[in-house]
Amino acid sequence: MTTQHPEYLGQVAQARREELGLTKQAVHALVGLNPFTIGKVEAGQAERIRKDTLTRLDRALQWKEGSASDALTKQLPPRVITIADASVPMSRVLYVPIPANLFTDTVRMAETVTEAAGDDERLAPLVEHMNTIADRMLRAWTIADIEHQRYDGTLSAATIEMLLGHYLRRAPQAATADDHTELMYLRWLLGRLPESESERDEEFAQRWSQMEQTFSATRRINR
Incomplete structure (x- = not known):
């Protein structure tokens, strides 16, 4: 069974979100993650984190692909996307424009x-x-x-x-x-x-x- 470090992921995720000045509601608007889910992840209380959730965290927090997964499973510091990484796909949707x-x-x-x-x-x-x-x-x-x-x-x-x-x-x-x-x-x-x-x-x-x-x-x- 793979060792996981949800507390570490929660710490770095919350720190990065606050560094970017994003609320949980803003993260929800960016990538569709439920604020309740974000809260559980940041509190280190998410016992099972879906791959899709980790991918969305990468996108919302402007981390390189796989960073959230590495933080969870290997306790590795996330790799932040820089200007040099412009080719990395980023979310272009802030909210869904419902008529x-x-x-x-x-x-x-x-x-x-x-x-x-x-x-x-x-x-x-x-x-x-x-x-x-x-x-x-x-x-x-x-x-x-x-x-x-x-x-x-x-x-x-x-x-x-x-x-x-x-x-x-x-x-x-x-x-x-x-x-x-x-x-x-x-x-x-x-x-x-x-x-x-x-x-x-x-x-x-x-x-x-x-x-x-x-x-x-x-x-x-x-x-």
Whole structure:
């Protein structure tokens, strides 16, 4: 049986991710690794790591092919890709560009189901869950879109007012702490963070700073 060193891989992976200024969500956007999986790897708690996961780590962390595997099985320091390695294929995808109409259609479908269910108590939990998912999908897409507009300098006052009028005035479905955080971050991106949430300004500024670094790093790769 091959000896493995998940703790070592976790240490070097976390150090490299932080060096690149990437959040776990940014790594997910780059190569599709689940943030939960990334957390387990970095904590040295991943008992079985798929080859595909190791390959994606190499791509996200700008390591030469096989570095994550060598760190896991041989405890060897990862080999970082340099400018001289330009021929090494890199990910050119930051996020999957899903059309907005797919999200709005999902929201409309949730509303239709709600109307059809009426007062049927048997369907109430299903309807509530569907509405929650639809709301979170729409909010996640909106945040990603606004982040890109803000980075590109194309965010307009008209866009801000449209969102304030058609989306931000609604309370998030199943208002959990995470729902509230995402809604407040969206308001912060638009420069409309409520005074009652002003103590979170630094938190959101740091989150945005990490996204800026992600966009910058990705565009350097794609040149």
